[in-house]
Each structure stands twice: as C-alpha cells, then as structure tokens.
Amino acid sequence: MPLWSIAGGNELNGSLAVQGSKNAVLPILAASLLGGGVTRLRGCPTLRDVDASMEILRHLGCSVMQNRGEILLDSEKMCENHIPHTLMLKMRSSVMFLGAILARCGEVRLSAPGGCELGARPIDLHLKALEALGAQVRQSGGEICCSAAQLKGTHINLDFPSVGATENVMLAACAAEGETILTNAAREPEIEDLQTFLNAKGACVHGAGTPEIRISGFAAKPFTEHTVLPDRIAAATYLCAAAAAGGDVRLTHVRPAHLAGITDALRQMGCSVVLEQDGIRLRRFEPLHAGPPVVTKPYPGFPTDAQALVMAASLRAAGTSVFVENIFESRFRHVPELRRLGADIRVEGRVAMVSGVSALQGAPMCATDLRGGAAMVLAGLCAEGESTVSDSGHIERGYDDFDGCLRQLGADVQRCETAPAME
Ligand code: UD1
Numbered sequence: 108m109p110l111w112s113i114a115g116g117n118e119l120n121g122s123l124a125v126q127g128s129k130n131a132v133l134p135i136l137a138a139s140l141l142g143g144g145v146t147r148l149r150g151c152p153t154l155r156d157v158d159a160s161m162e163i164l165r166h167l168g169c170s171v172m173q174n175r176g177e178i179l180l181d182s183e184k185m186c187e188n189h190i191p192h193t194l195m196l197k198m199r200s201s202v203m204f205l206g207a208i209l210a211r212c213g214e215v216r217l218s219a220p221g222g223c224e225l226g227a228r229p230i231d232l233h234l235k236a237l238e239a240l241g242a243q244v245r246q247s248g249g250e251i252c253c254s255a256a257q258l259k260g261t262h263i264n265l266d267f268p269s270v271g272a273t274e275n276v277m278l279a280a281c282a283a284e285g286e287t288i289l290t291n292a293a294r295e296p297e298i299e300d301l302q303t304f305l306n307a308k309g310a311c312v313h314g315a316g317t318p319e320i321r322i323s324g325f326a327a328k329p330f331t332e333h334t335v336l337p338d339r340i341a342a343a344t345y346l347c348a349a350a351a352a353g354g355d356v357r358l359t360h361v362r363p364a365h366l367a368g369i370t371d372a373l374r375q376m377g378c379s380v381v382l383e384q385d386g387i388r389l390r391r392f393e394p395l396h397a398g399p400p401v402v403t404k405p406y407p408g409f410p411t412d413a414q415a416l417v418m419a420a421s422l423r424a425a426g427t428s429v430f431v432e433n434i435f436e437s438r439f440r441h442v443p444e445l446r447r448l449g450a451d452i453r454v455e456g457r458v459a460m461v462s463g464v465s466a467l468q469g470a471p472m473c474a475t476d477l478r479g480g481a482a483m484v485l486a487g488l489c490a491e492g493e494s495t496v497s498d499s500g501h502i503e504r505g506y507d508d509f510d511g512c513l514r515q516l517g518a519d520v521q522r523c524e525t526a527p528a529m530e
Pocket residue numbers: 129130131133200227228229230231232233234267268269270271272293297410411412434435436
C-alpha cells in the first residue's frame with residue numbers, strides 16, 4: 108500500500124509538463140476495439156486505471172504494448188466478449204467497454220459495476236440509451252448482457268448529461284444502421300477527444316462539445332494514430348498545490364480554456380493566473396481569501412473532480428469558502444480527514460463551508476478516493492510539520508508520478524510502500 112509523506116512549508120516553484128488525460132484515454136482504449144486494426148496512442152499517462160484497461164483488452168484477445176507514453180494496440184484478433192468480475196472490479200470506468208464490445212461483437216457480457224466511494228453510481232442512463240439503439244439488455248446474477256443483431260440509429264435524449272453514458276452511446280452508435288442523434292449530451296473536452304479518435308478510426312461523429320452529437324456510420328481503417336488530450340484535472344491539481352503552498356509555478360501541456368472554472372476560482376481567491384498559449388502560470392505570494400461559492404456542474408461548469416482540490420487550497424484562506432457538490436452524492440469524504448490537520452469545515456447535505464484557519468498542523472490521513480486523496484497531499488503541503496496519507500491505491504489510479512511531479516516543483520513529498528493494513 109502506498110504511503111505518501113509530506114513535509115509542509117515549502118513554496119512551489121518551477122515548471123511542469125502535465126500528463127495526458129486519464130478520462131480521455133480510458134474511453135479511447137475501449138474505442139480501439141471498433142473495427143479491429145492497429146491503434147497507436149501517444150501521450151498516455153502511466154496509471155493504474157490505464158493498466159486495468161490494458162488488462163481487459165488483453166483478456167479480450169488484443170495485443171497491447173506500452174512504452175513510456177505510447178500504447179500500441181492490435182484489436183484485430185479480439186475473440187472474447189465477456190469481462191469477468193475480477194477485471195471489472197479494478198476500474199469503474201470499464202463500463203465503457205459495454206458500448207465498444209456491443210458495437211464490435213453484437214453481444215457483450217460484463218459484471219455490473221457497483222457503487223463506489225463517491226456514492227451509488229447507477230448506469231441506468233447507459234442501459235436505457237443502448238436499449239433505444241435496439242439492444243436487448245438482460246441483468247441477472249450481477250451480470251449485464253446486451254445484444255443486438257443490428258443496432259439502429261435513433262434519437263436519444265439523456266435525462267442528465269452523463270459523461271459515461273454519452274461515451275457509451277457514441278461507441279455503440281458507430282455500429283448502428285442510420286444516424287443517431289444524441290441530445291443533452293455531456294460536453295466535456297474528453298468527449299471531443301473521443302470524437303477525434305473515432306473519426307480518425309473511420310467513424311462519422313459530429314457535435315461533441317455541444318449538447319447535440321450526431322453519429323452516422325463507420326468504415327474501419329486498418330491503422331489509427333492519436334495523441335491524448337492533456338489532463339485538465341491533473342493540471343488543476345498542480346495549480347491548487349501552488350495556490351495552497353504559495354510560489355510561482357508554470358504548467359505546460361495544458362489547454363487553458365479547459366481550466367477556466369478552476370483558474371477563475373483561484374484568481375478570485377487571490378492568485379495571479381496568467382494564461383499562455385500552451386501553458387498557465389500561477390503566482391501566489393500573499394495569503395489567500397475566500398472566493399465566491401464553488402458550485403460543481405456538468406462541463407463547462409466547475410468540475411466535481413476539482414472540488415476537493417480547491418477545498419484543500421482554501422483551508423487557510425481568510426473568510427468562509429463555500430462548496431456545493433451537485434454531481435455525486437458522497438463527495439465530501441475527504442472532509443473528516445482534512446479536519447485532522449485542524450481545518451474548520453462544516454458539511455450540511457450538499458454544502459461544505461470552510462472557515463479559513465491561520466495555520467494547519469501535519470497529521471496522518473487516509474485517502475478516501477482519488478481526488479480526495481490528492482487533496483489531502485495538497486493540504487499537507489501547507490501544514491506545519493509532517494503529514495502522511497495512507498492509501499489503498501486511489502491516488503495512483505489517476506496521477507502519473509504524483510510525488511515526482513510535486514518534488515520537481517520543490518515540494519517535500521515521498522511515496523513509500525507499506526504492508527497492507529490488517530483487517
Ligand atoms: C466521469 C469521469 C469522472 C467525473 C464524472 C463527472 C471518467 C472515466 N470519469 O464519470 O472523473 O467525476 O464524469 O464529471 O470519465 N448517473 C446516473 N445514471 C447513469 C449515469 C450517471 O444516475 O446511468 C449519475 C451518477 O451517479 C452521477 C452523475 O450522474 O451522480 C454524473 O455521472 P457521469 O457523468 O456519468 O460520470 P462518469 O461518467 O461515471
């Protein structure tokens with residue numbers, strides 16, 4: 108089990124190139140099944156969730172090689188359409204394989220993803236949309252089976268702009284006869300990246316980034332190359348780290364437009380943020396103050412994945428910082444851990460109120476989820492003395508060399524391995 112130790116008090120300074128996007132590469136790996144052929148992906152982060160996807164792809168009969176940031180994948184010999192429970196358990200986003208395998212094989216069987224650390228996380232919208240495309244969906248014994256002799260394009264309106272459901276529809280609809288029009292689609296940049304990849308692979312998808320996406324037809328190409336989008340949530344993490352610890356940090360390999368909600372929030376808390384063509388510079392030398400409420404919403408609203416990160420930066424900000432979580436039902440599980448440093452946070456339902464304290468004291472914490480765990484490390488950066496974050500592996504699901512990146516900016520953060528905790 109990783110244990111992260113943080114000696115607080117160092118300002119962060121210097122430059123960092125941000126990793127490729129976890130949430131873009133995962134659906135793209137699933138999409139590589141469509142039509143067979145070879146895919147070369149550049150800019151892939153090295154992460155546990157990417158490892159889990161590659162394991163699933165190998166189980167399905169694909170050959171997959173990873174070399175630094177590049178993944179070379181041949182899905183021509185795919186021979187399996189069932190993902191066993193043990194592989195599904197490793198990563199919630201493996202539900203993305205539902206649409207991809209259905210499109211490729213006409214049938215897919217996988218174990219239903221359960222709840223997770225963020226709450227119940229149903230997949231009703233995914234299943235309803237696949238049914239609308241003509242798939243028969245059966246659920247029994249904890250497994251979901253979808254099949255269709257021929258999927259048919261149709262109009263699908265999502266009740267909520269779910270990222271995963273949008274991606275599953277895009278994948279499945281590639282194999283449908285006729286046009287699919289998806290309305291109230293999620294608009295996240297990762298969906299645009301999936302569209303770019305699908306079109307390079309031979310699909311005809313338009314409109315990603317807007318609430319209406321049209322998918323019509325697919326003519327498989329034997330070879331597809333794609334470079335994965337920079338990770339906006341990893342970028343948000345390093346910006347919040349600099350805001351929490353103070354200093355002068357320049358991030359490269361970012362798309363500033365994708366980070367508008369975060370850079371606005373940090374600016375309103377007193378950071379100087381300068382947007383460059385392929386970079387963002389954040390300086391913070393004066394104490395922070397509370398900004399306007401941070402209210403999570405589907406993109407282009409403030410991302411739920413950055414809520415805990417901005418909260419970590421606000422723990423010592425003068426005044427009361429308010430956070431409203433609208434996307435997931437239990438996304439304040441980091442709060443009791445942050446309180447162990449002396450943070451003053453009150454939670455009422457979907458609202459958390461942070462009253463800034465003048466100092467935090469290092470303490471042991473326990474990672475509750477990916478972004479919550481990262482937020483604890485950031486809080487440790489601005490606490491006095493040593494903090495530790497014990498972690499069953501959450502942080503490495505989403506960050507490539509997290510401690511190395513923070514050390515590159517001057518933080519005193521170490522990762523070590525400890526024996527698994529006794530039950
Ligand atoms: C994706 C991201 C995750 C991010 C989230 C919201 C990936 C791999 N993960 O997750 O990092 O936090 O978007 O931006 O890209 N819902 C339903 N029924 C469904 C589907 C979703 O009720 O069928 C609910 C969920 O429980 C949740 C909300 O809708 O409360 C948003 O979920 P969704 O947008 O689907 O998130 P994910 O795709 O799972």
